[in-house]
Amino acid sequence: MKIQVHGILILISLLLSAYCSAEELTGFASVHFSGTSTLHDFEGQVSAEPFTIHWKEDGETSIVSATATVQVAEMDTDNKKRDRKMLRMFDQENFPLVRVILPPTPILKEAETETTLLVTIRSVEEPVYATISEWRQNSEEISCTLQFNISLETFGLEAPSVMGLINVADTVHVECNINSKLLKSEFPKNL
Numbered sequence: 001m002k003i004q005v006h007g008i009l010i011l012i013s014l015l016l017s018a019y020c021s022a023e024e025l026t027g028f029a030s031v032h033f034s035g036t037s038t039l040h041d042f043e044g045q046v047s048a049e050p051f052t053i054h055w056k057e058d059g060e061t062s063i064v065s066a067t068a069t070v071q072v073a074e075m076d077t078d079n080k081k082r083d084r085k086m087l088r089m090f091d092q093e094n095f096p097l098v099r100v101i102l103p104p105t106p107i108l109k110e111a112e113t114e115t116t117l118l119v120t121i122r123s124v125e126e127p128v129y130a131t132i133s134e135w136r137q138n139s140e141e142i143s144c145t146l147q148f149n150i151s152l153e154t155f156g157l158e159a160p161s162v163m164g165l166i167n168v169a170d171t172v173h174v175e176c177n178i179n180s181k182l183l184k185s186e187f188p189k190n191l
Contacts, residue, residue: 022055024052025141025180026180027052027178029178029179030048030176031047031070032174032176033045033046033075035168037168042077044083044086045075045076048176051067058106061106061107062109062142064107064142065102065105067101067102068100068102070100071096072092072097073092073096086160090157095122100118100119102130105132112132112133113133116130117130119150119155124154124155128149130148132144132145133147140182142180143179146175149173150171150172152171
């Protein structure tokens with residue numbers, strides 16, 4: 001019985017130790033997307049809905065995870081006709097959100113971090129290679145840049161065209177500038 005109680009106390013201590021070093025931050029992301037077409041390049045922007053970033057210090061490494069969403073209707077290329085075609089392509093009325101999941105990822109603080117996101121567009125979820133760079137952190141906030149490419153075809157999206165002559169390329173580059181602030185800390189770091 002003593003061994004069981006002792007084992008349970010050790011397990012609780014380890015769990016509390018792991019929990020104490022974890023933080024939740026409110027994340028904000030401004031998203032810039034760009035692509036090419038046979039006539040000219042295009043770009044646009046949208047802000048992600050505020051989201052929670054789970055941040056844990058593990059020695060010299062930060063481990064982060066998050067799930068963010070973007071309202072398709074808020075995507076803006078500064079061209080109303082192009083925006084209407086984009087909303088139709090996304091089937092915005094039936095699928096109003098794009099979701100991006102960053103699974104728990106160890107961050108290389110002084111270098112670019114490679115990771116795989118899970119991106120959902122319409123009802124299609126696909127892994128997408130991404131990089132995290134320009135990592136900055138202090139005790140209450142983090143910021144970084146997340147970049148990845150989306151293949152429209154991979155997500156079952158048909159790129160808009162004009163009279164079959166002007167076609168949008170399959171790949172759209174996405175760059176997210178992420179900033180955050182401390183949401184809560186349940187326990188002091190030094191228990």
